[in-house]
Every structure is written in structure tokens, then in C-alpha cells.
Amino acid sequence: MVVSNRSDANVYDVNLVGGNVCLDFTNTLYWRGRKDCEELIKTYSDFINWSLRVKLINSDQAEQLQQKASEYPEKAEKIRLRAIKLREVIFRIFNLHSEHLDVDEEDLDRLNFEWGRRMITSKLVQDPNGFHWNLNGNEESMDWILTPILVSGIELLTSKDIRRVKRCADSDCSWLFFDQSRNRSRRWCDMKDCGNRAKVNRFFKRRRSDTV
Template identity: 30%
Template sequence: MANSSANGAGFRTAKPSFELIAGHPALDLINTLDWRFREEPPPEELLNDFDDLAHFVEQSGLMSNVQVRRMLRNVSANKGGQVIESVRELREAAARVLYAVLDGKDPSASSVKLLERYFREARESQHLHWNGNKLAWELTQSPAPAELLLWLLSLRAAELMTSDEMHSLRECGNAECRWLFLDTSKNHTRRWCDMKICGNRMKARRFKAQHRG
């Protein structure tokens, strides 16, 4: 659920706007394949190119606008294409694991192995530095390699999927949507990705069914 436009140079005249409703960047990433479980029309890809990916990372608060603009100026089309393909592969592996969990199944060993590779590569790209108060792990950001976006998302996915926040993992009640989110509501009763979208849509569908005929 994002909108964007492009000019003749291949850069956006307006940044794509993502609906970040999940409560965690890793889950928002999975939601960038919109209507994942819909048969017709097919699911909608929201990360169509490296530009989309860079703006998703910016809007998720993982990089600043200045960092994103500098990266977009310096990343080649070939390298950008490689990174977006890797991010989609990371996204789909994480999706397979998380939806298996929600369905009460064990995730496939191949998906876990793929995530392990991405998580390990991201961790190996960190270096230890002194931030004035303590030692901290940090990814190389200047000059920012295109892979930085992949590493940032990999680390956030690893953070979530190895944490107790997994107990709050939920999915939208619309069977064609099933967007993921962390249920932080007081009574843990959240049912929809966004009440304005799927909540109202499903209420209208039930109303029509009840009054049909």
C-alpha cells in the first residue's frame, strides 16, 4: 500500500509512502508484499527497485534522509538490483518462518538456514567502537555501501525473531491480507492491520452477507 512516481532520470519525483503499521521494521518489510495471500489479482510488490527500498529504510527510521540521498546518488543500477533481490529473498525467508509460526507449524529448515546466512553476514559487517560511554557494535555507514540497507534489515529481523516480542506476533484477520504486526494493545485483542483498511472492509463484508436476500 504505497504510492510513488518517477521522472525520466529514474529517480522519484515523490517518495513512495509506506504504511508502517507493524510496530517493527522487520514486520513492515514482510508487509511490502501486499495482499500476499490473494489469488486474483496477484499480490502487489511495493519494493520495485532500490529507490523504493532506500525510502522504506528511511521511513522506518533506520537511516536519515541525508544518508539515503547520498546513497541514491552513488549506487549503480547493477549493485542496486543485486541488493533489492537479496532483500526480497530475506523478506520471503522471514515471511515463511513467521507465517509457519502463526499457523502452528515448524518453519522449514531451508528458510532458517537462509536467514542464518543473512544474519551472519550482517553481524560480520559490524565493527566495535567506543561511543563515549560504552563499547557498541556499529555498521559501516560512511561511505555507505548499498549492502548497508540489507544489513540493517537483517539485523532488525534477527533482533525480533530471537526475542520475546515473538509472543506478541499477530496477523491481520483479513485472510487475503494477513499483514503482520506486534499486538501491543492493552488486552492483546488487535485483529486488523489497520482498522481504516481491513477492519472496515471486513465489517462491510459481514454486513452485506447478513442482509443478502
């Protein structure tokens, strides 16, 4: 993860190292492995801006959602909290699987529940190229932007590539990432950041041990 001034950290600073939309979404919590971790999705607007940054929505859709959030602030906050809850469910599922541990049934139930809510509003549509699912459903709603995150998560969970999902070896970071290395040997979410910090720490530990 990018180490930034914690008081100024925002969705524009967060490093997109997950390699997958749903993994990048789980990484919107700075220093996940610490007790004093920092939330980046502090408002519904943050959620919109993050979605815009990762190209889940376009600028017109973002503007429409921002307008609705200003009209219905309480509803916007409830959706933000739902998004955070979903994020943590996705994190726990992938994290436990990466450790070869059983996933909590409650988390699977929650993921299925959210998926079911989105499918209710989805529909089969036709265009010049044929038929396809419009999973976004009613874009007049304020929670439809959860859909592409859910799709990303479920597609990855049900693919053989799930074995490439790992957690950063820096326990303070604990971000998830998709390991695209040939032999799946990658250990850090970002070698230039967490990986380099680990190298520096090992260097100073060796120096201290040499002077004892």
C-alpha cells in the same frame, strides 16, 4: 492495509501498521494473500526511500546510496533482489510461527547466512559513552541497509514478544503486525481498514440472507 490505486501504489503510500521494522518490511507487498499481489520495492531506489521513511537511514545516507545506485545499477538490482528474498524469508518464519507450525530449515539457514554476512563487516567501537557494536559496518557498501532489518527481525524472533506477532485475519491482506493489546485479541492489521471492511462485508451478507 491502505487500499490505494494499485497502479500508483508506492512506498510512500504503504501504511506502517506492523509495529516493528521487520514486520513493516514484510508488508511492502500489497494484497499478499492474492495471486495478483503488488510489489512495492520495484527498484533499489524504492528500497532506499522505504528505509528513509521508516528512519533506518537519514537523508545524507539516502543521497549517498542513490548516488552509488546510479553508478552501479546492476549491483543495486542484485541487492534489491536480495532484500526481497530476505523479506519473504522473514515473512515465512514469522507467519509459520504465528500458526504454531515448524519453520523451514532452509529459511533459517538463509537468515543465518545474511546475518553472518553482516557480522563480518560489523565492529566494536568506542565513544564517550563506552563501547558498542557498529552493526552497519562499511557504509560505503550498498547493502548495509539490510542490517537494521536483520537486527529487528532477529531481536523479535529471540524475544518472548514473538508470541504477539500475528497475521491479518483478512486472507487477501495477510500482513503481519505486532499485537499490543492486553489480551492479544487484535485480529486485523488495521481496524480502520481491514477490520472495517470485514464489518461491512458481514453487514451485507446478513442483509442478503434476510432477503432470501
